[in-house]
Amino acid sequence: MKLRTWILFRLLLTIPTILILVTVVFAIMRILPGDPVVAVLGSTGASVQQIEAVRHQLGLDKPLYLQYVDYVGGLFRGDFGYSMVRGDPVARELADHLPQTIELTFWSMLLAIPLGIYSGIFAAKKAGGKIDASIRIGALVRWCIPVFWFGLVLQILVVQLRLPFPIAGRASPRFVRVAQVTGLYVVDAILAGDARALVDAFAHLALPVVTLGTFMAASLTKIARANIVDVLGEEYIKVASLKGCSDERVFQKHALPNALIPILTYTGLQVAMLLQGAILTETVFSWSGLGALLIEAVSYRDFNLIQGCVVLFALFVCITNLIVDISYAVVDPRVRL
Amino acid sequence: MIIAGTIIIVIVLAFDVYAHIVGLDPLVTGYQTLSPPSIEHVMGTDQLGRDLFSRVSLGTTFSLLVAFISVIISVSVGSIIGALSGFFGGRIGQATSLLFDALYALPSLLIAILIATMIGPGVVNTGLAIGIGYMPQYFRIVRGIILSIKERPFIESARAIGAGHGTLIFHHMMPYAIPSIIAIMTLNMGSGIVEVSSLGFLGLGLPPPTPEWGTDLGRGRDLITAGAWWPSTFPGLAIVISVLGFTLIGEGLDEIFRATSTRKKETF
Amino acid sequence: MTDLVLDVKDLRSYYYLPSSTVKAIDGISFGISKAEALGIIGESGSGKSTIGWSVLRALPNPGKIVSGEIRLDGRNLLELDREEMRKLRWKEVAVVTQSAMSSFDPLMRIGDQISEAVSVHEDISQEDAIERAKEIFQEVRLELSRFRGYPHELSGGMRQRAMIAMALVCKPRLMIADEPTTALDVIVQAQILKLMDNLKSNLKSLSIMFISHDLSVVAGISDKILVVYGGKMMEHGATNEIITNPLHPYTIDLVNSFPNIEETKMSFESIPGNPPDMRAPPSGCVFHPRCKFAWAKCKDVVPSWREIEKNHFVACHRTK
Numbered sequence: 012m013k014l015r016t017w018i019l020f021r022l023l024l025t026i027p028t029i030l031i032l033v034t035v036v037f038a039i040m041r042i043l044p045g046d047p048v049v050a051v052l053g054s055t056g057a058s059v060q061q062i063e064a065v066r067h068q069l070g071l072d073k074p075l076y077l078q079y080v081d082y083v084g085g086l087f088r089g090d091f092g093y094s095m096v097r098g099d100p101v102a103r104e105l106a107d108h109l110p111q112t113i114e115l116t117f118w119s120m121l122l123a124i125p126l127g128i129y130s131g132i133f134a135a136k137k138a139g140g141k142i143d144a145s146i147r148i149g150a151l152v153r154w155c156i157p158v159f160w161f162g163l164v165l166q167i168l169v170v171q172l173r174l175p176f177p178i179a180g181r182a183s184p185r186f187v188r189v190a191q192v193t194g195l196y197v198v199d200a201i202l203a204g205d206a207r208a209l210v211d212a213f214a215h216l217a218l219p220v221v222t223l224g225t226f227m228a229a230s231l232t233k234i235a236r237a238n239i240v241d242v243l244g245e246e247y248i249k250v251a252s253l254k255g256c257s258d259e260r261v262f263q264k265h266a267l268p269n270a271l272i273p274i275l276t277y278t279g280l281q282v283a284m285l286l287q288g289a290i291l292t293e294t295v296f297s298w299s300g301l302g303a304l305l306i307e308a309v310s311y312r313d314f315n316l317i318q319g320c321v322v323l324f325a326l327f328v329c330i331t332n333l334i335v336d337i338s339y340a341v342v343d344p345r346v347r348l
Numbered sequence: 349m350i351i352a353g354t355i356i357i358v359i360v361l362a363f364d365v366y367a368h369i370v371g372l373d374p375l376v377t378g379y380q381t382l383s384p385p386s387i388e389h390v391m392g393t394d395q396l397g398r399d400l401f402s403r404v405s406l407g408t409t410f411s412l413l414v415a416f417i418s419v420i421i422s423v424s425v426g427s428i429i430g431a432l433s434g435f436f437g438g439r440i441g442q443a444t445s446l447l448f449d450a451l452y453a454l455p456s457l458l459i460a461i462l463i464a465t466m467i468g469p470g471v472v473n474t475g476l477a478i479g480i481g482y483m484p485q486y487f488r489i490v491r492g493i494i495l496s497i498k499e500r501p502f503i504e505s506a507r508a509i510g511a512g513h514g515t516l517i518f519h520h521m522m523p524y525a526i527p528s529i530i531a532i533m534t535l536n537m538g539s540g541i542v543e544v545s546s547l548g549f550l551g552l553g554l555p556p557p558t559p560e561w562g563t564d565l566g567r568g569r570d571l572i573t574a575g576a577w578w579p580s581t582f583p584g585l586a587i588v589i590s591v592l593g594f595t596l597i598g599e600g601l602d603e604i605f606r607a608t609s610t611r612k613k614e615t616f
Numbered sequence: 617m618t619d620l621v622l623d624v625k626d627l628r629s630y631y632y633l634p635s636s637t638v639k640a641i642d643g644i645s646f647g648i649s650k651a652e653a654l655g656i657i658g659e660s661g662s663g664k665s666t667i668g669w670s671v672l673r674a675l676p677n678p679g680k681i682v683s684g685e686i687r688l689d690g691r692n693l694l695e696l697d698r699e700e701m702r703k704l705r706w707k708e709v710a711v712v713t714q715s716a717m718s719s720f721d722p723l724m725r726i727g728d729q730i731s732e733a734v735s736v737h738e739d740i741s742q743e744d745a746i747e748r749a750k751e752i753f754q755e756v757r758l759e760l761s762r763f764r765g766y767p768h769e770l771s772g773g774m775r776q777r778a779m780i781a782m783a784l785v786c787k788p789r790l791m792i793a794d795e796p797t798t799a800l801d802v803i804v805q806a807q808i809l810k811l812m813d814n815l816k817s818n819l820k821s822l823s824i825m826f827i828s829h830d831l832s833v834v835a836g837i838s839d840k841i842l843v844v845y846g847g848k849m850m851e852h853g854a855t856n857e858i859i860t861n862p863l864h865p866y867t868i869d870l871v872n873s874f875p876n877i878e879e880t881k882m883s884f885e886s887i888p889g890n891p892p893d894m895r896a897p898p899s900g901c902v903f904h905p906r907c908k909f910a911w912a913k914c915k916d917v918v919p920s921w922r923e924i925e926k927n928h929f930v931a932c933h934r935t936k
Contacts, residue, residue, distance in 0.1 A: 028450075035450045039462055151599070155591040157542045159549050160565065160584035167577045178573075246718035253674055254782070255706045255736040265721050272723075287455035291546060295569075305458075306550055309465045317465070321458060328453045344766045345722060 017340050025333050032325040033086060037079060040318055086322065092315040094308075101319035104304060109323075110194030111300030115223065116282075116289055118197075118216055122224030123231060123285075128274065130228070131235020136262065138240055146232065153229035158288040162222040162295035169218070177215050179297040219296045223288045227281060234277045239270040272343050279335025283328050351600075356593030360586070364408035382576050392578040394564070395571060400579065403559035404586050410471065410560050411590065414553075415540030417475025418482065419533050425479075426486030427529065431517050433487070434494030445491070448484040456481030460543055464552040474553045478543045482536055486529065493525040527605040535598035538591040545587050561587050620647040620687070621789050621823045622671065622709075627684035629663075629670045636895040640666040640679070642847040645921075648790065653816055653824040655838030655855070657831055657870070661891045663847040664827045668792045671825070672711055673701050689789060707737045710783035714795040716775035720767035727753065727763035730782045737786050752785045753778075755818070756811060773804035777811065784815065784822070792825045797833055809837055831870050835859055843867050846892045846902030849921060853928035863930045865907045901933065909934050 073081070085092060091101035134146040166178040193199055196212035242248065243266055251261045290302030297303075301320055308316035340346045385392045391400035426448075433444040451459070456478070463477035494517070497503060506520055547553035548562025556563065561583035568579030625645050631638040641663040648654045658664040669675045671686055673693060686693040688708055696704065713719060720729055731749035734740065740748075753763055756777040767775060776796060783791055793812070797805040813836075816822055828834050834841060841858045843850040843866060851864040862868045869887045889906035892898055898905050904914040911933070919931045 031446060031450045032453060035447070035454075039459075040466075151595065152588075152592060155538065155542075155595050156588050157545055157549075157562075157584070157591075159546065159562075160580075160587060163565065163569065163572070163580050163584065166572055167581065170572055170575065171577060246713075246715055247721045249674075250713075250719045251721065251732075253672065253705060253711060254733045255702060256732070257702070257736070260736070265724075268723050269721065283453065283455040287457040290457065290461075291549070294550065305461070309461060310551065312465065317462065321454070321462065324458060325454055328455075332453070343723065345768050 014340060017346075018337055021333065021336055021340070025329060028332075029326065029329050030083070032329065033083060033322055034079075036318060036321050036325060037082060040314060041075065041078070091319040091322070094313055094316045097313075097316075101315050104316060105301070105319055105323055107194075108299055108301050108304045111298050112286075112289055112293070112302060114195045114197065114216070115219055115292065115298060115300060116285055118220045119223035119227060119285065119289075122220055123227035124278065126224070127228035127231025128235045128278075130232040131237075131274075132239060132267070134232065134236045135239035135243070138236075138243075143236075147236065150229040150232040153225055154233070156226075157291075158222060158226050159291040159295050161226065162218065162292055165218050165222060166295070176217055178218060180215060219292050219298065222295070223285070223292045226288055227285055230281060230284070231274075231278060235270070235274050238273050239266060242266050242270040245269070268342075272339065275342070276335055276339060279331050279338075282331040286324055286327060352596050354593070354597060356589060356596065360408060360590045360593060361412075363405045364412075366405065382571070382579075384576075385578055391582040392576075394568065394579045395576075400564075400582055403564060404561065404582050407559040407561045407564070407583065407586065408590070410554060410558060411541050411544050411587070412537075414471055414475045414478070414544045415537050417472060418478035418540045418543070419536050421476060421479030422482035422536065423486050423529065423533055426483035427490045427522075427525070429483075430487035430490030431494055431522060431525075434491035435498065435513070435517050435521070437495075437498075441491075444487070448487045451481075452484035452488070454481075456539075457543060457546055460547060461550070461552060464547055469553060469555040471554065474544060474547060477547070478540055481543075482539070485532060485536075489528050489532070490522075490525045493528070494521050497521055497524055527601075531598055531601040531605055533598075534594055534601060538594035538598065541587060541591050541594070545583075619650070619689075621650050621652075621689060622648040622825070623685070623687040623690075624667075624671070625685040625687075627667070627670060627686065628682040629666050629675060629679060630682050631675075631679045633678055633895075638894045639847050639897065640894065641670065641844075644684075644844070644847075644849055646842050646849075646852060648823045648825060650789075650821055650823060651816065652840065653826055653838045655826045655828065655834035655841045656844060657828060657834050657841060658844040659829055659891050661846075661894060662844045663894075664829075664844050665794050666847075667844070668711065668794050668825060668827050671790075671792060672705060672709060674705075674711075703737070706733060706783075706788065707786045708788050709790040709792065710786065710788045711792045711794060712776075712779050712783045712796045714798050716772065716779045716799075717767065719779055720775065722767055725764050725766060726770065726778050727765075730778070730785050733782055733785050749781075749785055752781045755784070755815070756781045772800055773807060776800060776804075776808050780808075780811065780815070784819065787819070789821060790823045790825060792827070794827045795829070796826075798828070798830070805833065809833065813837055832874055843870070846897055847894065848902050849929075849931060850903065851928075851930045851932075853925075857925070857928050861925075861928075863924055863928065863935050864903075864932050865909050865934065866903050869908075901931070 082092070089102055091105065093099065094101050094104060097104070130146050130150065134143045137143045168174070169176045169178050193202075197209065197216070200206075200209035200212050248261060248265055251265045252258070256264070286302075289300065290305060292298070293300045293302040294306055301323060305317065305320040305324075307313075308320060382395055383389060383393045389399050389401060391404060393399055394403070429444060429448075433441045459481035460477045463480055464474060467473045467477065498521075503516065503520060506516060511520070544553060544560065545562025545565075548560040548564075549566035551563075551566065554560045554563060565580040565583040568576070568583075571579055624647070627641060627644045628639070629641045631640055644663070644667055646654065656664045656667060666675065666679070669679075670681050671688075671693070673681070673686075673696075675681065681694060684694075688704075693701065693704070720726065724732075727746065727749055730753065731742075731745040734745040734748050735742070738745075750760060750763060754760065758774060758777050758781065762770060762774065762778075767778075770778065780791075780796075796812075797808050800808065812824065812826075816824060816837075824837070826834055826838055835855055835858075838855050840853065841855050842852045843858070843864060845866050851858065851862070851867045858867060859871060862871050866887075873887065887906060892902060892905070898915075900916045901907070901910070901914045901919050904910045907914065913933050917933070919933045921929055921931045922935075924930050924935050
């Protein structure tokens with residue numbers, strides 16, 4: 012079928028997918044043991060009436076299916092409910108914290124994708140040799156280092172070695188007011204034409220991005236190398252070589268394009284891992300992004316807020332999968348049939 | 349690779365066993381608080397005056413235990429449902445597929461955080477929280493394998509002789525899935541350890557004063573600026589080494605299984 | 617003898633495995649003339665494919681050409697360095713293999729892959745290369761509408777034709793076909809063989825080395841047949857000769873194991889025993905363990921290669 016039709020189908024498919032994810036989140040929150048009301052009020056011996064009042068206020072006394080309908084309906088309107096602890100709309104909290112996470116993940120990907128994939132390609136080219144082995148071991152070890160510990164170690168190094176890097180936060184206090192337009196410090200600094208703010212933003216991005224980016228790069232390296240080596244063993248590579256193509260040409264024109272497709276898919280799927288890492292990285296470096304918001308909500312048992320964060324994460328993943336699937340169809344003629 | 353991994357794990361376990369034998373107590377306070385590594389306290393002491401070496405060594409037990417529980421839970425539930433889903437197919441198959449796909453889309457740590465919040469701390473609880481996030485992996489693999497061999501002649505003939513569903517699934521089909529499952533189980537031991545410590549770092553998971561690597565290094569965070577680097581460093585080192593050990597074993601197994609299943613015939 | 621396009625003399629290629637050495641071919645000599653098709657027939661493990669890959673100097677890794685001469689139009693291919701061989705390969709000698717599906721890059725259009733073969737060898741423009749590719753495309757009876765298609769869009773037979781087209785686009789002197797029809801069903805197989813036959817007559821200077829285990833297929837297309845077993849030559853002669861008057865016991869068995877559409881033969885004879893273990897081949901005549909006519913001498917002495925009748929060579933003690 013034509014590419015356009017396929018893309019349309021795929022876009023339509025997103026809706027039920029999101030619906031299912033939202034339902035799963037809803038189910039997890041409602042079905043697991045633990046009473047949200049008690050959690051919110053704490054074990055300070057609230058009276059039965061107080062508990063009932065809060066329960067009614069939160070709509071938790073309605074039958075489950077009504078709660079579900081309310082919830083999904085609300086989502087469509089952009090209404091994520093109200094934070095039980097803070098009282099303001101969850102949607103606003105999400106919007107406030109979103110830019111931080113976006114900035115962190117964006118720059119981390121920007122570092123991770125070229126670093127990871129090029130290392131993988133390089134290792135594959137020199138497969139079997141010492142360089143290949145070192146790259147593979149390096150990636151493997153980095154993969155085994157938990158994101159949060161890596162960040163902590165960087166902080167320790169900065170402190171012990173007295174390096175001039177900021178170890179927490181997004182910007183030095185005097186530059187905070189610069190971020191008014193998008194909430195993305197780098198973009199805002201550029202928009203404001205403030206060079207010092209820009210440098211400051213990058214300085215604050217440095218450690219977190221290295222932490223998260225190298226982690227993602229490690230898994231990309233392994234996948235990239237494995238896929239390229241696999242492809243190099245295929246029959247058509249041998250034929251291309253026999254046909255008279257130089258080794259370089261075989262690699263660039265036949266091996267890489269074929270290997271990049273599964274690599275691409277895998278990269279898309281890694282976004283889930285990236286978000287996971289973001290949660291931890293934000294905590295370590297005290298960035299108040301969605302991840303930190305989630306952790307806070309969790310510690311307060313703020314159900315609506317928790318739910319909102321998770322739904323947003325799920326949406327992220329959905330959208331990324333969509334982008335990956337579409338790119339896949341554009342690049343690989345076999346998919347469209 | 350496997351050999352290297354196994355050696356590492358053995359070393360890690362040795363620490364743990366040593367600590368148990370010697371009777372180190374991770375809970376004893378009273379040593380000088382926050383003293384850097386020395387001969388007496390090889391890894392230093394934490395802010396409550398506890399010996400870090402004891403805590404890190406005995407923490408091995410907990411991390412490995414929780415990871416193990418999570419793997420057992422995810423393998424058993426994931427594989428069985430996956431097998432049933434692939435075997436019976438139809439609506440059940442599609443429904444379960446959809447469900448697990450949705451679960452697979454969410455980051456496993458996220459799921460673990462949610463569940464851990466709901467059901468509270470504890471070894472088994474944390475194991476469960478982590479395990480649920482990894483179920484989809486096993487579900488997918490087993491379902492995929494079952495689907496691909498379901499129509500093969502040898503299954504048909506087994507059916508013809510009167511083999512029941514149970515026999516077909518467990519005796520005839522599952523063996524094909526075992527190599528992949530084992531490789532992934534090992535790798536997930538590593539991931540499990542990382543997740544336990546992530547949860548610990550975030551304040552979830554095992555209750556204090558249990559010596560857990562992640563929790564300990566999480567509490568060591570605020571001390572970094574004060575110059576106390578060891579409370580956060582050593583537990584982390586322990587995590588890296590043990591995860592490395594399991595990952596090496598898992599990757600080694602994976603390589604072996606990959607090599608034997610895709611061996612092409614050489615024609616002379 | 618007229619000028620030979622391919623002249624192979626005493627070729628030996630071994631595979632050096634970690635535990636043992638497999639003498640895949642051990643003393644093979646033959647020649648192919650211009651516009652001639654030689655069929656090389658043998659079982660799996662007989663070394664027939666190794667012959668083809670040795671000529672191409674493209675043996676898979678533990679394999680090495682140990683000794684012998686491979687002369688293509690007089691030039692000894694074994695004296696060329698890697699780069700010279702790369703330039704020569706495909707331009708003078710090309711190969712068509714069994715697996716047409718996996719021989720094409722799934723992401724590139726068929727036509728582009730064929731014209732690629734031209735552009736890496738000749739310094740011509742993109743358009744000209746495409747024109748050449750289109751010409752050969754039609755020569756193999758493929759519709760031009762398929763030219764811009766992808767490999768997965770073609771049927772098995774079409775892909776095989778495309779592979780033949782790709783092999784011939786540089787107008788090589790020799791085309792090596794290694795089990796080209798084995799993966800195809802009988803009807804498509806017949807079409808491909810007919811195509812190859814036509815190409816042989818249309819492209820006047822095309823010689824073919826047709827490698828197969830299927831005698832009926834080989835017999836249809838070849839002018840001469842070479843029978844190999846256990847890495848050694850058993851018999852060589854004109855196709856008609858071999859089929860009607862096989863002299864080597866192995867050849868006799870081969871011919872007998874195929875049904876003849878004209879006769880009413882009811883019983884088939886198969887060849888007893890198993891192919892030899894090439895890590896430790898039998899002593900004396902390689903075929904003796906399975907030979908109905910073997911006598912004591914066959915176990916000890918390697919039979920010599922002799923011309924029994926005109927242009928009909930055999931290596932067997934039994935024939936005098």
